[in-house]
Amino acid sequence: MRRPPSAPPELPGYQYVDLLGSGGFADVFLYEQRLPRRRVAVKVLVAEELSRDTRAQFVAEANLMAQLSAHPYIVTIFHADVAADGRPYFVMEYCSGPSLAAQLKREPFQVDAALRTGIRLASAVATAHAAGILHRDIKPANVLTNDYGWPALTDFGISSTLEGELPVHTMTFLGGGGDGGSTGGGQSAIGLSVPWSPPEMFDDDPRPDTRSDVYALAATVHTLLAGRSPFELPGRSNGSLDLIGRIERGAITPMDRDDVPPSLQSVLRRGMAVRRDDRYASAVEFARALQRVELELGYAATAIEVPTQLLAAPAEAEPEPDDAADATRARVASIQAQPPAPDADATRARGPVTVTAQAPPPAAPVAAVPRPAEEQTLVRPRQVPAQPSPQPVEASTPAAKATPPAERRRSRLGLIIGIAATLVVVAAVGIAVALSGQLAGPPEASRPPVADTEDAIAGAQVPSPVIEPGVASADGTSVTFRVSHKDAADGDRYRWAPADGSGTTAVADGPEIVVAPVAPGQNVCIDVQVQRGSKTSERVRGCTP
Template sequence: MTRRPPSRPPEIPGFRYQRLLGSGGFADVFLYEQELPRRKVAVKALLADAVTPAGLAQFVDEANLMAQLSTHPSIVTIYQAATTADGRPYLVMEYCPRPNLSVRYRNERIGVAESLRIAVRLAGAVETAHRAGILHRDIKPANVLTTDYGWPALTDFGISVATAAADDTDQAGMSIPWAAPEFFADDAPRGAGGDVYALTATVYTLLAGRSPFEQGRGSNSALDLITRIERDPVPPTGRDDVPPSLEELFRRGMAKRPEGRFSSAAAFARAIQRVEQELHLTPTALDVPDASWVETGEDAEDQRTRVRSISTVQVNRDPSATRHRPAIIDPAARGQEAAGAGRAADEGDVGAPGSERAGRRRNAWIALGAALVVVAAVAAMAIGALNQPGGIEEPSPSDSVATADTPTAQQSPPPPVTDLDLDRTGDDVQVTWTAPKYEGELEFVIVVTSGGDSWDLSTGSRTSSTIEDRADQVCVTVKSIDATSRKVSSDNGNPTACA
């Protein structure tokens, strides 16, 4: 099998072509320089023979949905979507020059602490997409880019769906090594559980240095991988620094049946946060949409144009663990200023799921097996050539562990809040409270307890928030925090309410 030549770069007014970044099964990615405002951008243009009239219409829908997610700090920003004069749809995206996760895990040993940070940040991206009604369907290391600031950036939302053939719109492009077992069965449900599986498999890959069911010795053909994914238990990562709790987390996240996995990407993130706590790491904030900006009344329409914040969700710490203070992160202070996003060639992409039985669809997978090995090898070489490793990510402040000896201001903790009130409408719980009188600047954190699980939600200086929860009862405790010293109001005086 020979590698196809790249397609002709599209002519886009106001953009100057630089070079090819990578090639995939349905599109090529090019580096352009945008003239105004001047910046480097990645342009992904679909191949002409991969587009049908139905695919074009679906591409527009998917591009609009992607734009809704672009403000998330761990999702690639989409600047523009249009169609060239010759009918080729394209996306203009942020350009991420640093190596994607596929390049990184193949060329370096990624630490446990960094892998856990990446896991929570990606889970926030996936949870945000799911709340918007969007399934990714092809989460894998090659689809996780890295911004200039070292943040993972998930890309390729829904593109495989948009490029499906018009006479088989139920097909979804995916990659075998990270695909859930149900993707290989006829008429099996393919919902959010498939993304949770692929997310778990991606994090596993970062630590193991291989996909979950890939073997160092022996055959890794399409049929072999599918058989192991469907039947074999998840093997251990083989690393001494991976705790048993994380190995168990991988087994649950990649359970054979969707109902055996974590119920959501957010639940997966909370489990990761508990592992971070076990390892004495500061739990990474989970970025999810904050619905508390919604207003009712005369100015409700006005509110739609205002900037909405991202809530940061953290695991609830054990009160007896006095060595660590709660890590309350203000999402506005971190920002999203990454300079771009390109994507290297797809690895092992295929167009349609096979069958659980050795029937007609599995025969198609077997037929593609030999080609898949060649394509994967060529893609890996292309990735290595186009996206050389740019060094190991510098440790972020979240790597450090605050100890009891850490110097802090000697002032007393701030007083607790008052007038805590919960107003529940369906799955939405509106939480409001009154800030205490205090000379310094205060921030607030909500401790949410629901269904036997507990997590923290930072609200910054706001005195209200909306929680989405489907449990029969949710209980909330609100704490006040000194913005400078980070001292937290006494547990004895913090109010709690349930709804």
């Protein structure tokens, strides 16, 4: 049973407007700030929860949010204080839009919107991790929407530093598939939203890390697409214990949507892998995987907004005088999308050739050769070509003017002979080139490039995949294959397709390939290749037992 909301406190400089929501140990009110004039959300700790522990947790939440307030996808905190009646409060950005949980009540997200939201949330989570903060309660209800329609991660009430420890046996299970409120349960200092929590959170002594937040991120994106939490079974019991059992087994309920590509489902399944080592190692890696799906579907890649210290970017030039004041503001860097399959050679930093020396114009305009897509997102140091050596200039000296007429005549005669000899040599070379062109056959451009031949030879060196027999899900509507290969390298992926030719080729980033939907009891076979850059291995077939 929910408690009634507390009375809004009297706050100097603020005018109470309305109640926005109530949680386990705090209420959120809408106030009008007088100067500067704007609407703000004010979170107030309820009087019944004024213990030393809850006060400390409340202050910690304000401090954590303040460290992250510069990020565009994290709710900004403006001020924190204690009201006249003794209740602590903090003033934060008012997000007028509905939470993701409220939006899901209308309909699931379209694929492009879910990808865009997932990348932006991953940016926020990566920023928190860079500051040494775990969120530990990422779910649709804890993501608000601002006036621009952007997601805004909030409710750091149960967050901790990466070095901190969880108290043991103090969890509050928020069961079922609902959003469970925005601030967790009221019985304890630690809340836990079961539908989006990783299996390690149900250990007797849970030790979450950054991959635990990655799991919750993937579960949240899955929820946006499916319209329900990942382990919820329609028409079946979905209590906390039911969900925990499915989470620990990794029994994700298949999506009944044809527009969600297998590559996206593979990314989400890897993000929600039972074993932490099988998940993406960071929120940025998860965001990059979502970017690759965007590019695969032909969408513009959503930028990953993270602090500049996460990037090995070259030093920026000193700001101009007009920018001096702006240089003191916190900045967030954008990571552009990485190509889905870069060449092995494309990982080396190169510089664009900047021509600074004057050169004569070509006889005919030469079309610019487009840079391959794999190279367009690389950081390239500038290369400055060597300046041409200055040509010696003959000085006009008295000695030169005193040259006798006979010497000048001999010089002129030698010049004429030299020019004639040069013309003869040029003509001979031209004839030789013409003859060699006729004997050589097609022009060089029509021959297979050497690089392609080398790639074809090197392709045989990509190790072949090893496929474990497929395992059917509990309801038999999907089959999961685990794939591995020797000498795995960063960026290796698996290209696969149904062996019967009934589907298109898909790409999996992780060791699990999920085939869905299938008929219960159906024998399923897939063909798999290891993709390394532009090269692929031999095709190997795997089937259900």
